Amino acid sequence: MSSPDINLVSRLAESIDRSSPPKASHRGDEIPSSTEAHRARILRIDQDEARLAAQGCTWYEIKASTLTESDISYIKDKAGITSLYESLVWLGEAASRFSKAHEEVIKTKRSMDGVLGRHDALMKRLEEIQTKESVEKESLSTELESARAEVQTLRAQMQIMETQVQSLEARAKCSEEDSKLHLAKVEKLQEERANSWSLEKEKFLKSKEFDSLCSKRASIFFDKGFDGCLAQFRATGYSEDEHPAYFLNVEQALADMSDYEDIEGSMLGIDLYAYPLYMCND
Structure with a gap:
């Protein structure tokens, strides 16, 4: 049994390796072979295979010997392997x-979720701060209005107090x-009273009534004699040295009594007949 030419197989393999795969974009431009040419090619291949099989190959x-240069590209891409491979490579790269x-989208989504979460937290905190500020502002406004009302009240009270003052x-x-x-008026009355007392006293001392009273008193006083008067003094416990009988000089006694303003109204009502007893019992 004869073997096929080894050089033929080597050349065929080298030609397959050197030939570049057709572009996928050119497949759509290729014109399909006619039915007759395809049948002729198949018939030729079948005849060659029968001949080689008879030789015991x-x-x-047999397959390597029956191929020609024109069949290489057809057989190599007969099932669209190149295009499929390119598609698989493209699909792999695309995948x-x-x-x-997808990972970037997931990361972006997670980052976006975190950003949205922080945004929601910040918005919630901002709302709380705004609510707190609004409450504080309302409270301050109320306190300010109350303080203004108190100021107005105090001003009114101050005006009233100023009016009262x-x-x-x-x-x-x-x-x-x-x-x-x-x-x-009091000073004038006191002066008038003092002047009136002095005038009345001088007038009374210069009057005939005073002279008459003095003469009557003297006659009554010496009715019992001088010894009787001394006996009366000694009986009451008055010594002659400590208590001289100043009443013997009636005019001097009345003059000394001018300092006692409390007996102003009672001077005319004194019973001069009882004067010795009054002076002794004082």
């Missing part, structure tokens, strides 16, 4: 890119003037 050798993009000052001034007038 193996299946691989890898899609996986990376002015009224009291006016009344005090009037009272002071009245007091001065009353004091002047």
Whole structure:
């Protein structure tokens, strides 16, 4: 059994390796072979295979020997392996890119969720701060209005107090003037009283009535004699040295009594007949 030419198989393998795969974009531009050409090619291949099989060649050798240069590209991409491979590569790259993009989307979504969560927390905190500020503002406004009302009340009270103070000052001034007038009247009355007492006293001392009373008193006093008067003094416990008988001089005694203003109204009502006993029992 003869073997096929080894050089033929080597050249065929090298030609397969050197030939570049057709672009996927060119497959759509290729014109399909006619039915007759395809049948002729198949018929030729079948004849070659029958001849080689009769010579005792193996299946691989038969297939390798029956191929020609024109059949290489057709057989190599007969099932669209190149395009499928390119599609698989593209799908792998696309899947890898899609996986990376999906991971990026997940990371972005997680980051966005975190950002949204922080945003919601910040918005909630902002609302709480705004609510607190609003409450504090309302409280301060209420306190301010209350303070203003208190200020107005205090101002009104101060005005009332100022009016009262002015009224009291006016009344005090009037009272002071009245007091001065009353004091002047009192001083005037005291002067008039003093003058009246002095005038009445001088008038009484110079009157005939006083002379008559003195003469009557003297006659009554010496009715029992001088010894009887001394006996009366000794009986009451008065010594002659400590208590001289100044009443013997009636005019001098009345003159000495001018300092006692409390007996101003009772001078005319004194019973001069009882004068010695009055002076002794004083």
